[in-house]
Amino acid sequence: MKHYSAFAVAREALRHHMGWERAWASPEPKKKYDVIIVGAGGHGLATAYYLGKNFGITNVAVLEKGWLGGGNTGRNTTIIRSNYLQDPSAAIYEKSRSLYETLSQDLNYNIMFSPRGLIMLAQTEHEVRGYLRTAHANALQGVSTEFISAARVKEIVPIINLDGPRYPVLGGLYQARGGTARHDAVAWGYARACSAMGMHILQKCEVTGISRENGRVTGVTTNRGDIGCDKLGIVVAGHSGHLADMAGFRLPIESVALQALVSEPIKPCMDCVVMANTVHGYMSQSDKGEMVIGGGTDGYNNYTQRGSFHHIEETVRALIETFPMVARLKMLRQWGGIVDVTGDRSPILSKTPVDGIFINCGWGTGGFKAIPGSGWGFAELMAKGHSPLCDEFGLDRFYQGRFIDESVAAGVAH
Amino acid sequence: MLILTCPCCGVTGEETEFHQGGEAHLKRFGPGSADDDFHTYMFAKENPKGAHFERWRHNNGCGKWFIMARDTVTLEVYGTYPAQTFEPPQYIRDAITAKRPGWAWRDFA
Numbered sequence: 001m002k003h004y005s006a007f008a009v010a011r012e013a014l015r016h017h018m019g020w021e022r023a024w025a026s027p028e029p030k031k032k033y034d035v036i037i038v039g040a041g042g043h044g045l046a047t048a049y050y051l052g053k054n055f056g057i058t059n060v061a062v063l064e065k066g067w068l069g070g071g072n073t074g075r076n077t078t079i080i081r082s083n084y085l086q087d088p089s090a091a092i093y094e095k096s097r098s099l100y101e102t103l104s105q106d107l108n109y110n111i112m113f114s115p116r117g118l119i120m121l122a123q124t125e126h127e128v129r130g131y132l133r134t135a136h137a138n139a140l141q142g143v144s145t146e147f148i149s150a151a152r153v154k155e156i157v158p159i160i161n162l163d164g165p166r167y168p169v170l171g172g173l174y175q176a177r178g179g180t181a182r183h184d185a186v187a188w189g190y191a192r193a194c195s196a197m198g199m200h201i202l203q204k205c206e207v208t209g210i211s212r213e214n215g216r217v218t219g220v221t222t223n224r225g226d227i228g229c230d231k232l233g234i235v236v237a238g239h240s241g242h243l244a245d246m247a248g249f250r251l252p253i254e255s256v257a258l259q260a261l262v263s264e265p266i267k268p269c270m271d272c273v274v275m276a277n278t279v280h281g282y283m284s285q286s287d288k289g290e291m292v293i294g295g296g297t298d299g300y301n302n303y304t305q306r307g308s309f310h311h312i313e314e315t316v317r318a319l320i321e322t323f324p325m326v327a328r329l330k331m332l333r334q335w336g337g338i339v340d341v342t343g344d345r346s347p348i349l350s351k352t353p354v355d356g357i358f359i360n361c362g363w364g365t366g367g368f369k370a371i372p373g374s375g376w377g378f379a380e381l382m383a384k385g386h387s388p389l390c391d392e393f394g395l396d397r398f399y400q401g402r403f404i405d406e407s408v409a410a411g412v413a414h
Numbered sequence: 415m416l417i418l419t420c421p422c423c424g425v426t427g428e429e430t431e432f433h434q435g436g437e438a439h440l441k442r443f444g445p446g447s448a449d450d451d452f453h454t455y456m457f458a459k460e461n462p463k464g465a466h467f468e469r470w471r472h473n474n475g476c477g478k479w480f481i482m483a484r485d486t487v488t489l490e491v492y493g494t495y496p497a498q499t500f501e502p503p504q505y506i507r508d509a510i511t512a513k514r515p516g517w518a519w520r521d522f523a
C-alpha cells in the first residue's frame with residue numbers, strides 16, 4: 001500500500017496522476033479462511049481491520065453481496081455522538097468517538113471527521129429533565145456533555161427559531177466533540193487498510209447458506225462457490241434476521257426502512273449538528289452545502305430501501321417550525337436504508353447458538369457513530385471469546401430481561 | 415405508501431389511517447412459563463424477507479383490529495382477515511404460494 005501524503009499528491013501531479021494504485025485488491029476467493037465476515041459495511045470492515053491490527057489474524061475474508069459500503073454505511077446521515085444514557089452504551093460509543101478522532105491518521109485515509117459540535121434540543125419539559133439526567137450520567141461516565149440554555153443554543157445556531165408555537169426550544173444537551181464524518185471514506189479507508197494486510201474483500205459475493213457440522217460452523221455457500229472458515233462473523237445490519245435464519249436461529253430484531261433527504265446546496269449557515277427528537281427530525285450541513293435531514297422509520301417492517309413517502313412531509317413539517325428558513329429550500333435527493341431494530345434500541349454483539357458464529361447487529365438507526373468502537377470490541381470477542389466492550393450486549397440479555405434501555409435517550413433515528 | 419382496505423368496516427385508506435401492531439398468530443406464554451417459551455414469544459421475531467403475518471388496527475377509522483398478510487420485499491398485500499382467526503385462511507396461503515412458491519412462516523405454509 002502506497003502512503004497517501006501531501007508529498008504523494010505533489011509527486012502524482014507532476015506525472016499526470018498515473019501512479020495511484022487501486023485502494024484495495026479484488027482477488028478470487030480462497031477455499032478456506034480462518035475468519036469470514038459477512039457484510040462489507042463499516043462494522044464488518046472495522047471488525048476485520050482490528051482482527052488484523054490488534055490480534056494478528058489476517059487470513060480473513062469480508063464477503064459483500066453488493067459493493068462495499070453500499071448498505072447503511074453509505075446511506076446514513078453520519079452523525080457521531082456518545083451522549084447515551086446507560087453505562088455499557090457510553091463505554092462503546094465513547095470508545096468509538098475517540099477512535100474517530102485519530103482515524104484518518106491511523107488509516108492514512110482522510111475520513112473527514114468533523115467534531116463540529118452536536119445539540120439535542122429539549123423542546124418539552126420532559127426532555128429538559130431527561131437531558132439533565134443524561135448530562136449527569138455522562139459526567140459520571142467521563143463523557144463530556146453539558147446542558148445548555150436556550151440563549152446559548154441560539155448563539156451556536158443563529159438560524160434557529162426558539163419560540164415556535166408548538167415546540168419552543170427550552171435548552172439542549174450539547175456535546176462539543178460530537179459531529180460528522182464522510183461515511184464512504186470510513187468504509188473505503190478500512191477496506192484499503194484490510195487489503196494492505198492481505199485480507200480479501202470479495203464484492204458481489206452473496207452468502208446464500210451457512211454450513212454447520214455438529215453444531216459448529218464450517219463455512220458458507222455463496223454465488224462465487226463454497227468457502228470454508230473456522231469462525232464466522234455476521235455483520236449485515238437489516239439483513240441479520242435473514243442470515244440468522246440460514247444458521248437456524250432467530251433474533252430479537254425487526255428490519256425496517258429509515259430514510260433521509262438532502263436539500264439543494266446553499267452557503268454555510270449552520271456549523272453544528274442539531275437534533276430535535278420530539279419532532280423526529282435532525283439536520284446538519286454537509287461540506288458541499290446541502291442540508292442533510294434525517295427522518296423517522298416506517299411503521300412496519302420491510303426491506304424496500306426507500307421508506308414511506310409521508311414521513312418526508314412529517315419530518316420537514318416539524319423542522320420548518322424550528323428552522324423557518326428551510327421552508328424555502330428545494331429537496332435534492334431522498335433515499336432509504338434497512339435498519340435492524342432491537343426492543344431496547346441497543347445493539348447485539350454476541351456469540352450465537354452455533355459454535356464459531358458471532359453476530360454484530362441491532363445498531364438500528366444509529367450505528368455509523370459506533371463503527372470503530374464496534375469493530376474494536378467485536379474483533380476482540382471473535383478472537384478471544386469475550387470483550388469488555390461487548391459483554392453486556394449479548395443475546396442472553398433478552399432471556400435474562402437485562403435490557404440496555406436506550407429508547408428514551410435515543411428515541412429518534414440518527 | 416400502502417393503500418389498505420379494512421376488513422371490518424370496508425373503508426379503503428392510505429397507511430396513515432392504520433397502525434401496525436406487530437406479528438400475528440403469536441402463541442402467548444405468561445408468568446410461570448419456561449424461559450425459552452417466554453423468550454421466543456416475547457422477543458424472537460420472524461422478520462422474514464417475504465410473506466409476513468401481522469396485526470393492524472384501523473385507528474383513524476373504525477378502531478378495530480385485523481390481521482394482514484403482506485410481503486416485506488414487494489409490499490404487496492396478500493389479503494386481510496378478522497383478528498379472531500387462529501391460522502391464516504387457505505385462500506391467503508394460496509395467494510402467497512402463487513407469488514412465493516415454497517414459502518414458510520412458523521408452522522404455516
Ligand SMILES: Cc1cc2nc3c(=O)[nH]c(=O)nc-3n(C[C@H](O)[C@H](O)[C@H](O)COP(=O)(O)OP(=O)(O)OC[C@H]3O[C@@H](n4cnc5c(N)ncnc54)[C@H](O)[C@@H]3O)c2cc1C
Pocket residue numbers: 038039040041042043044063064065066067068069070071072073074075076077078079080205206207208235236237238239243258259260294335336337338339363364365366367368369370413414
Ligand atoms: C437513512 C439513515 C440514516 C442514518 N443516520 C445515522 C446517523 O446519522 N448516525 C449514525 O450513527 N447512524 C446512522 N444510521 C445507522 C447506520 O447507517 C447503521 O447503523 C450502520 O451504517 C450499520 O453499518 P453496518 O456495517 O452494520 O451495516 P451496512 O453498512 O448495512 O452493511 C451490511 C452489509 O451487508 C451486506 N449483506 C447483506 N446480506 C448479505 C449477504 N447475504 N451476503 C453478503 N453480504 C450481505 C449488505 O449488502 C451491506 O453492504 C442511519 C441509517 C440510515 C438508513
Ligand SMILES: [Zn+2]
Pocket residue numbers: 420421422423424425472475476477478
Ligand atoms: Zn375499519
